[in-house]
Amino acid sequence: MNHEQTKNLAVFYNNLATAFVIVGTITPFLINQAISLKTYIGALVSLFCGIILLLISIRILRDVK
Secondary structure, eight states: OOHHHHHHHHHHHHHHHHHHHHHHHHHHHHOOSSOOHHHHHHHHHHHHHHHHHHHHHHHHHHHHO
């Protein structure tokens, strides 16, 4: 991959990570009628995936420079 494609991939990962973090943060508050353990586990998994994707995008951007 060339420089521009790698940079676009990092931006894609960064956007995906942001979406995962937003979903993981907002979900328990949106479903506050019947909050179950599954909801919290799903939110934590989503947050974890978002953080991992964010770290991957930072690593790619650091390697591109």
